[in-house]
Amino acid sequence: MKKFLCSLFIIFVLWFGIDRIGGAGMQWVVWHTNEHFTKKICKIVSSVDADILLLGTSRCENHYVPSIIRDSTGLSVYNAGISCSASIFFHYSTLSHVLRYHTPKVVVLDTGESEFAATDYNLSMLNYYAPHIGRCAAADSIFQWAGMLNRNRFSHLYRYHSLSNMAIARLFMPENKREDNGYTPIDQPPSYPDNHGALQESRPRDEQKIATFRRFISLCRQHHIRLVLSISPSYYHISPHYYDVLRAIAEEEHLPLFDYDTPDLYIDHPEYFYNNSHLWEQGARLFSQQFAHDLKNYLSH
């Protein structure tokens, strides 16, 4: 038995060594890969220097064109939207990482129900920040809350398990040249969405998300950042009370809320949409002009 336990201990020591060496190797891969999200997150944790920081999901990433907003406002812009990152926990991590080395003047949070409603995507994409654990205590606190911090600290290789295959595969592939400061255009679809789908009703409140949303707001206040909430267009008919919780928080916190969805501004224009939730490039450019105009007006007051 003693020999068996010794053998297991030797295996553990060897594994520990492999884990640490492999972890260092994967760290190199992460910083050199052309995998879209991994590369974008490396940029977010190290070198964003824009005046306006756009945060959100794919609806942010595909809807806000930085060059259009920059030309209108005269401020530099970076679109830090990440597909599938549909929760305030992820956006809180993103902002915390950026604030470690740079303070933007304006943060635009392209929001939806993921900031206050119970959904299945609470921790979606959060693993992309796992390789950067240890850099930012505020972001690590999200991992701690999710019960994912200890296992990521224990094994360095574990930090890469959800992105290793893609990061390695994309190491040798060219980067996406069409990206404009974090904005990724969507090509024209073969056909536009042909119906609005069923009426979208609000989901139940998630108090943990609302608490994190308030932490997000106070983080902006602490750094004297002007926070703007925005709801970009979708091709759904939504219930008039869909964003009631969000509106209440915005009012309570005295935050501007640019709502391009509820007034059904785009609902008669399927030709701007790639699918029910996403504008393709032409729609995004049109929307960005409108948003830039509204943002400029707001900032000038």
Next chain:
Amino acid sequence: MLFNSIPFLLFFPTICGLYYCIPADWVRLRNIFLLVASYYFYMSWQPVYSLLLLTSTAVTYLAALGIDYYRDRRKQKVCLVASLVLNLSILFLFKYYNFLASNIVDALTFMGLRLEMPVSKLLLPVGISFYTFQALGYSIDVYRGTTRVERDFLTYALFVSFFPQLVAGPIERSNNLLPQFRGKRTFDYESAMQGVRMMVWGYFLKLVLADRCGTYVDAVFSSLDKHNGGSYLIASLLFPFQIYGDFAGYSLIAIGAARILGFRLMDNFRRPYLSCSVGEFWHRWHISLSTWFKDYVYIPLGGNRVGRLRQYFNLMVTFVVSGLWHGANWTFVCWGALHGALLCVEKALGIGRREYHGLSRFLHWSVTFILVCLAWIFFRADTLSDACTIFTGIFTKLGVPFVKASDFGIIALSIGLLLLIALRQENLVPQKTLPSNRLGTSSFLSFFAIALMIAIIILFGVLDSSQFIYFQF
């Protein structure tokens, strides 16, 4: 509690540590401890279903005592039949009732009659087919006189519920496992290290090979309308590796865990995809189930000792029942029937009666592999209509497939490693090509290989505690 979950990774070492703290001479106490651990393991799913396990155990235990008690063969038969009927009734109620009821309703509707039958909302208890068959095997063995009756209820209950093989096999035989529970078990270093290696390799097969293949296969099979024949073809080629990695991986973890505890379970897989005939495939795939059906269904039906036509009939019955064992769905029945038919054809043509070499071996292997892959389509498809869509899609709508290049790299490397090891074990490649043949259980290289494999699993495995496919059976 899944083998690929954090609770099991805490449960198993704890159980091992406590188990070996009990002196080896205290066999009964060790058995009681393992019994409690096994029920705890089973109850972590649905505690109430442990009553079914207990019922099956009690019924077969009492039936065996009855068979042993009576000298009259007819009374013995009554005991055996009572055990079979009770156990199979439970299995039928939980697994097949809804299938039968819906088919009766459909058939009557087809004939213009209307009948409403109640629908059972009972959940299928995990592992019910496995432990029921294991317990029935014991009853039949006692009736046949090929195994000694077990008078100690706790020892017998442990035989039925032993946690490493409780929910997905191997379906153990009483004359292999029961004597091991009766005897003294001392710790054996070599055996325990073999167990560790088997578990690690099993985890690799499940988490890296099977679950990576699963991401593609599930994406295609769950939305057939969004994919073309090219994707169907790739998914159909990956599914055999998914199910092999999933089930052989589970079996290896089970056998390895049992070996660390000092028990030897039967092998369940012997490189099935290197078979040169469908008959050979069934000597290598899910061995514990195929030998169960051979011993308790095929041979009692007359086996090979009857006329040719009757042999074919026996084969078809055995394989249709085997298909049905896997699930209450016509897809499984078709899968079983297809294998039965292929075996009949092989028997008629005399295929698989001799060893093949060189080109002949390659041709036989290729044909067998393709046939097995095609049959798996029935197994994986949700309905017969889906299976037909896939078949027709492969042959008529072959377009550019949906590709997940990042996953394919890992899958290709995993299959390559699996193939290399399998070829070496079959002595089909020069022994020098792989050093592991000469690795002892305690060499540095062996330890390093285990540590490296764990690191690979952590880095490339799908670590979301996904279900094992065979749990649903």
